[in-house]
Amino acid sequence: MKKKFIALNMLALMSHGALAEDNSVEKESWFGGFVEYYNADNEKFLPAPQFNDGFGLGLEYGIRFSPSWASRIEWSHVNLETKGPKQSIGGDRGGIDVLFFPQQSDYYVFTGLKIEKYDDTQRLVNVGLGRHWKTNSNFKIITEIAAHHDFGEGFNDHSVKVGFSYAFGGEKKATRSAARIEDTDRDGVQDNRDLCPNTPANSRVDNTGCVMAKPVVADSDNDGIPNNKDACANTPSIDKVDSKGCSIFEDKEVRMQLDMKFAHNSSIVNKNDMSQLEAFSTFLTRFPNTKVVIEGHSSSLGDKQYNVWLSKKRAESVKNILVKEYNINSDRIDVVGYGDAKLLDNSGTIKAHKVNRRIMANVTAVERKKITK
Structure with missing residues (x-):
């Protein structure tokens, strides 16, 4: 069992050589799923049968709010089995982690607090090491190893996980340094395409940035239905409306x-x-x-x-x-x-x-x- 655990640990540690990469990301969120190998403390379930290790499935949602820092919430369900005659026990674990990315890379260390429930409820602190392996701009492979310590009984568990995540809302540092095209008169048409650069504020313009020659039919409540077809005037701006401009309800x-x-x-x-x-x-x-x-x-x-x-x-x-x-x-x-x-x-x-x-x-x-x- 220990050889199997060490072999799985090597999978996550393969990322060590990539610390110097300059792949820093700002304001990125991700959602992922993973499979997990979990090794429980030998004394954790005494005097009941000794449930040693097993596998589980989980989900996580994280936010990388700076190039160096992120946080996430995580949940997993794990089934542990005994060594002898096969018996199993299922449990859930959930909590929150803080992640630190050294040198703003995709390699990270993390720590957090978890609540785990099998027959009883335990409160755990965990520390670990992981990496997000990029496959393209949005999809990443997750690898991690972690140690879990129970505050109440002093048990020590270990885990390895491999997963897949989808990132959204990310922004590269290189993107921020790129030249920005201005829209000086704020008419929605950038200066390099604006044939009328000093359009009065709040004017309706065409795709060249010039005031439209003919006024369009007004839409007073901005619900996408012009006044001449709107059966429900002054619809709240946050409401979805039907083809008559009236709020849609559901039971x-x-x-x-x-x-x-x-x-x-x-x-x-x-x-x-x-x-x-x-x-x-x-x-x-x-x-x-x-x-x-x-x-x-x-x-x-x-x-x-x-x-x-x-x-x-x-x-x-x-x-x-x-x-x-x-x-x-x-x-x-x-x-x-x-x-x-x-x-x-x-x-x-x-x-x-x-x-x-x-x-x-x-x-x-x-x-x-x-x-x-």
């Missing part, structure tokens, strides 16, 4: 979901879920004609009748907060306790019990919105 379905967990044998709402309840109540207030069913669930531990009672009590606890603290009409909220009849995880593990002790609620509304440009 969009919007939804809000409630997903809360409870401690064993408890119906007390966790303080960490109050922000979720506040957002849910805001949605209900915004759409007063909606109704919602709050579903209470329990784990498979204990007596089934007791579990039904406990799950309904959990649903009622949530309803009471929405009614008393957020003034939601109680007639809009129904509660039901399913006990352990709808388990999300039937494995009977500690993790399964935590997942199954929950509140679920979904509410849907239709919102009519303008389409903007």
Whole structure:
């Protein structure tokens, strides 16, 4: 396994000799996808099976806001496997990085903060080395190696990734130094093509920069439809319009979901879920004609009748907060306790019990919105 990891590292380090290139780019953004090899710390999942390494897929979006500096957000999903009898576990990792390009080249070092979730959630700091290999002006190949350190448990992971990105909005330094053709009278026609160099401000001109002999039909609201064909005058400038110059609307379905967990044998709402309840109540207030069913669930531990009672009590606890603290009409909220009849995880593990002790609620509304440009 270590030989495989070292061999993959060599792929990213091939860029070392290109530090002296003068390919500096300013104000460039990119979007990319990648495959990733991930090597986990040997003690990371003890006493559970030892998930050693595996592969994943990810996405990233970055902005290079100067020749030397950039930042990006990154997400990936990785499946790790054991060495012996094959078992696997899937997890997600996401966060933000800061990138530094030495000598303003395509070679960079980076560091950042990540949140990783398998069975539990870990907070990681990572450092690494990478390069954007140019294939043409927009497309690049990404190669990276990185080390990840867990603040809480002290675990150390490593990864190698290879990806592909599309860059947009880039501007070369050489472009900025090129001679600029002026438009002195600001009529939209550059001086080297302007036969009327001193056109009065706000004049309508032809492609030679001279005032048009005949006035065009006015378009008072600048929506692209002339006044003589515009059935909706004074349309807001940001609206998309139809052939009659009227704003275009569409009905969009919007939804809000409630997903809360409870401690064993408890119906007390966790303080960490109050922000979720506040957002849910805001949605209900915004759409007063909606109704919602709050579903209470329990784990498979204990007596089934007791579990039904406990799950309904959990649903009622949530309803009471929405009614008393957020003034939601109680007639809009129904509660039901399913006990352990709808388990999300039937494995009977500690993790399964935590997942199954929950509140679920979904509410849907239709919102009519303008389409903007």
